Amino acid sequence: MNPVVHWESVSFHYPGATRPTLSTVDMAVPEGELCLVIGSTGSGKSTLLRTVNGSVPHATGGTLRGRVRTAGRDTAAHRPRDLADVVGVVPQQPADAFVADTVEEEIAYGMECLGVAPEVMRRRVEETLDLLGMAELRARPLTALSAGQQQRVALAAAFAAQPALLVLDEPTSALDPPAAEEVLGAVQRLVHDLGTTVLLAEHRLERVAQYADSALLVPGAGRPPTLGATADVLAEAPVAPPVVELSRLLDWNPVALSVRDARRRAARLPVPVSAPPLATARERGDVVASARGLTARHGPVPALRGVDLDLHAGEVVALMGRNGAGKSTLLSCLAGLHRPRSGRVTVNGGDPARQRRRDVARSVGLVPAEPADLLLADRVDRECAAADREAGVPAGRTAALLAELVPDVPGAAHPRDLSCGQRLAMALAVLLARAPRLLLLDEPTRGLDYPAKHRAAGVLRRLAAADRCVLLVTHDVELAAQVADRVVVLAEGEVITDAPAAAALSASPAFAPQVAKVFAPAPLLTVDDVRRSLLGGGA
Structure with a gap:
């Protein structure tokens, strides 16, 4: 299977930086995969994503060594505008990139720049509005939307152009849990039904880990990233969702990636289902x-x-x-x-x-x-x-x-x-x-x-x-x-x-944390609650 993105011995220094943000990146992401990009805050995840469409180094300055090929094109020879037909990018702060006034106009703008025929553009706008459940927002001014609604508009604009690769930087960070599930459901349909490749960086791994085909860990401090099966990477990663932390606590191998998997494994644990809440409420003042x-x-x-x-x-x-x-x-x-x-x-x-x-x-x-x-x-x-x-x-x-x-x-x-x-x-x-x-x-x-x-x-x-x-x-x-x-x-x-x-x-059901779903009806909310419960129960 041909790789959609291929990094070949890539390193990158920002101007004036004392050490490289990226070092010895040598890996490829095949087409049709949802690849989850993980790492600590400031480790270089966003920088890695920006190399895919040439924003690094064309828009940032700095020194890029090695070669990045996206859909077969060398990003050193192609600026971001030259890759816009094959890469759709949703940044961390999507409102900063808006250029139109209303939702419908913003979704159409990228296609206008690519010269998409008007009749095709109209059909894609309608399909995208339906896909993300945004039809009632079509005429709303972008400035009148909440942060989460703005992020969904940015996703819609990227979806509508139908690129071969979607690059999503924290796509659910401003979304409530039901809206995040809707967006991730749409991403899965693009991957599974249309063969779109998705690079998705996210800190709220509990929302996305179970859907990822692979994970790419950016360790920071100039160390080389690693790419592998999601469970294998998360088992050793410094950042992990609660079900993975629970797996580490209870020595589950391989680690659980979903609540369903963890709930099945936890059914045999001696957790007291009638125990009172383990967290003691602080005394309230005036x-x-x-x-x-x-x-x-x-x-x-x-x-x-x-x-x-x-x-x-x-x-x-x-x-x-x-x-x-x-x-x-x-x-x-x-x-x-x-x-x-x-x-x-x-x-x-x-x-x-x-x-x-x-x-x-x-x-x-x-x-x-x-x-x-x-x-x-x-x-x-x-x-x-x-x-x-x-x-x-x-x-x-x-x-x-x-x-x-x-x-x-x-x-x-x-x-x-x-x-x-x-x-x-x-x-x-x-x-x-x-x-x-x-x-x-x-x-x-x-x-x-x-x-x-x-x-x-x-x-x-x-x-x-x-x-x-x-x-x-x-x-x-x-x-x-x-x-x-x-x-x-x-x-x-x-x-x-x-x-x-x-x-x-x-x-x-919408706002319950992962541990609460795993151990319901026991009143446990966090991995620390489970640790205290098991130790208190003599496990």
């Missing part, structure tokens, strides 16, 4: 923020409908729900950035929408969906120093927080040159240095690997223990299982669930 009868709109579109919510010191609350349910709007109201149509918001006894921004910033910290909006300096070390001065903390505090979240971020790097996960960690460190009483996080683990998420969870738990409140909007059910005391679920702008995390996550 009310830090509250909403009463909160309604909000974006133009004619209702976003919140009569929301009542209390947030207490000493707790971490996960705010979940489908894309477009109103989660980010609720965060904006609590931060004083969006004035509600009716109802009342109180944070630390005052209305944030009526206070000066400097006064609100002392008590409320918001990390938005695009964390780079908070980063103003031209170097990481200068950003950290400015954050220390602004927060009035000892020099080096922000840098220490950043190193705890994501180690080895170069101080001389420009914040906007960092990976998506590193930028997020940078924004988190800047806000955590101020230690606001209420911390609002919009998708705080997008682009972070499992170890980085575990470290972030530790930081959030320590903040809660220090009499602060954390409200995080997330589609990451595994993070919610790790860190949340409560889970609040929004649907169509209304609160439909407000319950302790163990009860809320275990009861929801």
Whole structure:
């Protein structure tokens, strides 16, 4: 079978870098495969993907040695526009690449550039809208879409051109679990039915590992990548989904890649199905923020409908729900950035929408969906120093927080040159240095690997223990299982669930973490819960 992508002794240095981002890449991906690209945050996954369409080095600069051939074309001799007919690319931040005004126009734009006949273009637009369940969005302005909806539009635009190879960089990171399943189902149909080759980089491996034909591990630090069967690669990888971590804990060989496989193997384990939840809820303090009868709109579109919510010191609350349910709007109201149509918001006894921004910033910290909006300096070390001065903390505090979240971020790097996960960690460190009483996080683990998420969870738990409140909007059910005391679920702008995390996550087919699905009805949410349960039961 002919390879669609072939790297031959490839290495790559970014301008000014002290060591190569990629080194000794010598492998090939055959046609018709879904290849999962994995690795730690900042390991070079995105760089490897960009070599496929020539963005590295044509758009980035730097030195590329060796040869990359895509669909038989040497990327050194073909710029990205010369490969657009055979490679469809969806970047980490798809909204940055939008060129049209509406959903339908964006899906058609790539085909217009390729000279696709109008009648064929119209048919493909309709087929793509149906494939991704987006027909009702066709006329919507791109600026009016949620982050998850924008990502689905970018996927649709890449699908519609029908390239031989799709390159997807974190395609489900901004999607709720049901929407992610829809997208991955569409990807599988392209692979299985149409023979499309897909290179897919993803940190939320629990969503995609079971579908991948192979896995490509990018280890970082200039070490050569490895390519092999998904189970074999994940068995030894430094990043792995919960079912693989469970397999390692219980010495399952080969490792489980799906909940179904793990559930069958776990049926013989002595896990106490009637045990109480293993996580002990932290004692809640006083009310830090509250909403009463909160309604909000974006133009004619209702976003919140009569929301009542209390947030207490000493707790971490996960705010979940489908894309477009109103989660980010609720965060904006609590931060004083969006004035509600009716109802009342109180944070630390005052209305944030009526206070000066400097006064609100002392008590409320918001990390938005695009964390780079908070980063103003031209170097990481200068950003950290400015954050220390602004927060009035000892020099080096922000840098220490950043190193705890994501180690080895170069101080001389420009914040906007960092990976998506590193930028997020940078924004988190800047806000955590101020230690606001209420911390609002919009998708705080997008682009972070499992170890980085575990470290972030530790930081959030320590903040809660220090009499602060954390409200995080997330589609990451595994993070919610790790860190949340409560889970609040929004649907169509209304609160439909407000319950302790163990009860809320275990009861929801859509939002249950992998371990909960494996051991249902036992109230176990994480691999650590299983470890404690088995040890406590004498296993």
